[in-house]
Amino acid sequence: MIMGLRLELWVVLFIFNGILDVILCDQQGFLSLSCGGNTTYVDSLNITWISDDEYINVGRTLTTSYVDNTSSMNTSVRYFPDARARNCYKLPVQNISSSVLVRAKFVYQNYDKLKRAPAFILSLGRAMTAAINLSKADPWTEEFIWPVSKDYVPFCLYHIPDGGNPVISSLELRPLPQGAYNSGLVGPRKNILRKCYRINCGYTNGSIRYPLDRYDRVWDADVDFSPSHLSVPLYTKVGLNVPSMSEVPPLAVLQTARLLERRNFLSYDLPLDEVGNYYIVLYFAGIVPVYSRFNILANGEIIQSNYTVNSRNSSVYYFTMKQVKGLNITFQNISFYPLVNSIEVFEIVDIPPETSSTTVSALEVIQQYTGLDLGWEEDPCFPKPWNHITCDGNLVTSIELSGINLRSISPAFGDLLDLRALDLHNTSLAGKIQNLEGLLHIEQLNLSFNDLTSFGTDLESLVNLQLLDLKNNSLQGTVPDKLGALKKLRLLNLENNKLRGPLPHSLKKENLVLRISGNLCLSFSTSGCNSSGEAPIEAPQFTVIPERKHRGHSHIAIILEEEAEIRNWNAARVFSYKEIKKATHNFKDVIGQGSFGSVYPGKLPDGKMVAVKVRSDKTQLGADSFVNEVHLLSQIRHQNLVSLEGFCHESKQQILVYEYLPGGSLADSLYGSNSKKFTLNWVRRLKIGIDAAKGLHYLHNGSEPRIIHRDIKCSNILLDEQMNAKVADFGLSKQLSEAEATHVTTTVKGTTGYLDPEYYSTLQLTEKSDIYSFGVVLLELICGREPFTRGSGNPDSFNLVLWAKPFLQAGMFEVVDDNLARDYDMESMRKAATIASRCVERDASIRPTMGEVLQELKEAYSLQLAYLASNGQAD
Numbered sequence: 001m002i003m004g005l006r007l008e009l010w011v012v013l014f015i016f017n018g019i020l021d022v023i024l025c026d027q028q029g030f031l032s033l034s035c036g037g038n039t040t041y042v043d044s045l046n047i048t049w050i051s052d053d054e055y056i057n058v059g060r061t062l063t064t065s066y067v068d069n070t071s072s073m074n075t076s077v078r079y080f081p082d083a084r085a086r087n088c089y090k091l092p093v094q095n096i097s098s099s100v101l102v103r104a105k106f107v108y109q110n111y112d113k114l115k116r117a118p119a120f121i122l123s124l125g126r127a128m129t130a131a132i133n134l135s136k137a138d139p140w141t142e143e144f145i146w147p148v149s150k151d152y153v154p155f156c157l158y159h160i161p162d163g164g165n166p167v168i169s170s171l172e173l174r175p176l177p178q179g180a181y182n183s184g185l186v187g188p189r190k191n192i193l194r195k196c197y198r199i200n201c202g203y204t205n206g207s208i209r210y211p212l213d214r215y216d217r218v219w220d221a222d223v224d225f226s227p228s229h230l231s232v233p234l235y236t237k238v239g240l241n242v243p244s245m246s247e248v249p250p251l252a253v254l255q256t257a258r259l260l261e262r263r264n265f266l267s268y269d270l271p272l273d274e275v276g277n278y279y280i281v282l283y284f285a286g287i288v289p290v291y292s293r294f295n296i297l298a299n300g301e302i303i304q305s306n307y308t309v310n311s312r313n314s315s316v317y318y319f320t321m322k323q324v325k326g327l328n329i330t331f332q333n334i335s336f337y338p339l340v341n342s343i344e345v346f347e348i349v350d351i352p353p354e355t356s357s358t359t360v361s362a363l364e365v366i367q368q369y370t371g372l373d374l375g376w377e378e379d380p381c382f383p384k385p386w387n388h389i390t391c392d393g394n395l396v397t398s399i400e401l402s403g404i405n406l407r408s409i410s411p412a413f414g415d416l417l418d419l420r421a422l423d424l425h426n427t428s429l430a431g432k433i434q435n436l437e438g439l440l441h442i443e444q445l446n447l448s449f450n451d452l453t454s455f456g457t458d459l460e461s462l463v464n465l466q467l468l469d470l471k472n473n474s475l476q477g478t479v480p481d482k483l484g485a486l487k488k489l490r491l492l493n494l495e496n497n498k499l500r501g502p503l504p505h506s507l508k509k510e511n512l513v514l515r516i517s518g519n520l521c522l523s524f525s526t527s528g529c530n531s532s533g534e535a536p537i538e539a540p541q542f543t544v545i546p547e548r549k550h551r552g553h554s555h556i557a558i559i560l561e562e563e564a565e566i567r568n569w570n571a572a573r574v575f576s577y578k579e580i581k582k583a584t585h586n587f588k589d590v591i592g593q594g595s596f597g598s599v600y601p602g603k604l605p606d607g608k609m610v611a612v613k614v615r616s617d618k619t620q621l622g623a624d625s626f627v628n629e630v631h632l633l634s635q636i637r638h639q640n641l642v643s644l645e646g647f648c649h650e651s652k653q654q655i656l657v658y659e660y661l662p663g664g665s666l667a668d669s670l671y672g673s674n675s676k677k678f679t680l681n682w683v684r685r686l687k688i689g690i691d692a693a694k695g696l697h698y699l700h701n702g703s704e705p706r707i708i709h710r711d712i713k714c715s716n717i718l719l720d721e722q723m724n725a726k727v728a729d730f731g732l733s734k735q736l737s738e739a740e741a742t743h744v745t746t747t748v749k750g751t752t753g754y755l756d757p758e759y760y761s762t763l764q765l766t767e768k769s770d771i772y773s774f775g776v777v778l779l780e781l782i783c784g785r786e787p788f789t790r791g792s793g794n795p796d797s798f799n800l801v802l803w804a805k806p807f808l809q810a811g812m813f814e815v816v817d818d819n820l821a822r823d824y825d826m827e828s829m830r831k832a833a834t835i836a837s838r839c840v841e842r843d844a845s846i847r848p849t850m851g852e853v854l855q856e857l858k859e860a861y862s863l864q865l866a867y868l869a870s871n872g873q874a875d
Contacts, residue, residue, distance in 0.1 A: 030048075032170070033050060037051050077107055087158065088156040089154075090154060093151065094151045099181060105169045108167060119133040119134070120160055121812075123384075124153065125192070127352060144194050144195065161785070181346075191351055193279055193349070196278070198344045200220060201343060212250045213250040214248075253341060267331075271326055271327075279348050281316060294331045352383075363396070372404065379394075382394070390421070395418040397418055399423070401427060408430065422442060424446065428451070432456040437458040445467070447469065448493070455477075459486075460482040465486050466488050466491070477499065477500075490511060490513060492513070494515065498519065498520055500519065500522055501522065503523060505524065576650065580657070583602035583610065584601065587612075597615045599612065608660075611659070640726050641726055642727065664718070665714060666692075671786060686864060688723065689725075689857050690854065692777065697854050708769065709727065717777065754787055756773065757842055771847045771853065776840060778839060828863035831863065835857065
């Protein structure tokens with residue numbers, strides 16, 4: 001019997017072209033960079049290392065050295081302290097027509113003596129490829145196979161907030177054989193392969209690489225991959241007939257195998273970092289004098305039956321697995337026992353599509369036109385959008401260049417055909433508005449605070465324009481009648497110009513907000529101007545279409561009519577102002593401040609604690625809001641909505657009395673004084689999210705009429721003593737009749753950081769606006785970070801949605817709140833992260849309903865409870 005024995009078979013060598021000369025091969029195409037190093041040296045493998053100085057394109061980097069604990073050698077590192085810079089290498093591949101292997105080593109080793117290992121993001125070409133966290137592994141190595149598509153490989157490191165400085169120790173580039181790692185993938189490869197495993201099956205005495213592998217792949221020892229070690233390692237010096245294999249594995253790898261000895265199965269368990277798509281390459285060689293036949297299974301399913309390995313021949317088998325989070329590869333015996341010589345597993349990282357060459361050229365011209373280095377290089381949208389630019393996929397949809405001295409609008413702007421928003425306010429523009437006629441999809445155009453003197457004719461062609469801001473310019477003459485022909489226009493701001501004459505009646509429409517104050521003489525009147533140059537008194541300035549119309553009555557009249565009905569609302573108690581003063585100790589303590597006014601704690605004669613909200617705005621609109629608030633809240637009763645206890649509506653006093661919740665707001669628990677007392681664990685955060693979702697689901701679907709909250713945020717989610725959550729503050733709520741179920745047109749209200757971008761740009765309020773705001777709240781629960789934070793670094797990092805969403809969508813949980821300390825179930829977190837990301841989609845139509853959000857959160861909550869139970873933990 002030969003099973004289990006170390007074989008020493010000698011037969012004639014049948015060698016594929018080039019296999020024999022592996023030990024004689026040169027290093028043509030090799031690039032080995034010692035990052036931060038300043039000398040050239042040759043290592044023990046006879047590989048030449050050089051400094052990386054000529055390959056790094058950032059202006060400010062620092063280098064240092066550390067003692068490598070594995071070799072006790074003094075080694076260099078380069079680190080990147082400037083969070084605003086593009087920390088990129090350009091690795092030349094001019095003479096390579098296939099794929100290249102890119103390998104990077106990241107080392108911290110406490111080189112800065114701060115004991116704070118950094119975390120950062122890595123990109124290759126247009127794709128974000130990996131999240132590096134040196135607190136989990138130090139050193140950390142990443143290896144990729146990149147399909148050559150240009151003359152160099154862009155390799156970049158990106159800061160993440162509070163992640164510390166990215167650091168790198170070495171960077172290697174190795175050409176691969178023509179066509180390597182393309183088989184088994186559909187069509188020409190449009191993706192990067194990220195190495196997960198490369199196992200030299202049956203070999204346990206360390207890894208092998210160059211010169212045994214002429215392409216310097218590292219083949220790791222076969223240790224701890226076989227769950228029950230039912231197979232045996234097999235070594236041989238047998239010669240092999242190697243057919244044309246594009247990967248050209250080294251002979252040393254093919255001469256070792258893991259071979260089944262007594263059972264029917266040979267298995268490898270291969271954990272994976274995250275759910276994704278994977279590409280697997282299996283190598284087989286007939287190093288025993290029999291013909292083995294077996295089935296190949298992946299995660300329990302047969303993917304290839306009756307696979308045959310012939311004696312002294314070798315073969316390779318490729319396959320892909322989609323959306324898996326773990327991998328088990330099993331070889332099921334049919335005859336003469338299965339064996340496997342090597343296994344490679346790669347994560348498939350899709351390469352995003354390129355931005356059109358027309359757009360790229362236009363942006364390059366605009367950058368030259370500014371006379372500034374805006375940092376615009378490579379692709380505008382991937383792996384991260386350029387500064388001042390917003391993308392939707394590979395389409396540049398928004399540009400903001402405020403404060404840059406442009407002087408005039410370059411014709412290149414007209415080539416940005418996918419642009420939806422253009423902000424050129426305060427850019428020293430002068431003369432007429434021009435070179436914009438090609439922007440047929442533009443929806444928002446801000447040319448305010450310039451010195452423009454003429455409308456020009458281009459605006460008439462912008463048929464999708466919704467917001468046009470021209471305030472604080474020097475526009476003269478009359479307003480063009482054709483502006484009224486822009487059917488989608490919702491806001492036209494002409495304030496503080498030099499316009500005069502009658503306004504076109506085409507602009508006098510109900511769905512258009514028109515602002516014209518600060519002009520010489522501008523109105524819908526045809527009676528001309530008085531001697532002072534002002535419009536006549538009977539033609540007042542027309543500044544805004546009111547949100548509600550009260551034909552024949554003033555707000556005061558309506559309020560007086562409705563006040564008589566208030567006392568018939570049995571749900572709420574009527575308080576006198578004297579009672580309110582006594583309950584609050586003459587408004588002694590303030591516990592909150594909102595859009596309605598200040599909030600005070602109060603104690604009623606029966607000992608019940610209440611929260612007293614005093615209206616600070618005494619305008620007629622405020623009185624109207626007060627009536628709406630009382631009428632609305634008096635009809636609503638739900639366990640997850642803060643209930644109205646009563647009100648006071650005496651002379652010039654508008655006061656609401658709510659139930660008191662001693663736990664404060666969710667914002668207090670995440671960021672305020674309560675956060676210092678205890679940390680909300682993941683299961684509590686999910687429970688709070690579920691409670692709030694229940695309250696909002698009731699507003700959207702359970703109340704009559706349906707209600708849009710309009711100001712969902714952490715400070716409007718309150719907690720009782722058992723940490724149950726209730727949604728508060730309906731001061732900005734909007735009732736929906738059946739006719740209004742699709743949208744409500746109104747002025748923008750809400751809180752910065754939580755505002756639905758679609759609502760902000762279109763003024764179309766829907767329930768999906770609440771969904772977006774609630775998605776921001778979920779991101780806060782996940783990340784432990786406020787929605788908008790000023791600081792240094794990429795402006796995208798200031799905005800929680802722009803910062804966290806790409807990580808969470810990619811299943812990268814580096815942005816999860818450090819206070820959660822990994823004490824959460826990964827699937828629970830993934831489910832919550834997915835629904836949060838869906839909530840904050842820019843396109844409101846693809847956001848989920850609150851019912852769907854609630855269901856996903858409940859499932860995440862159940863998974864976390866099961867996780868805690870399995871680990872013997874309490875809630």
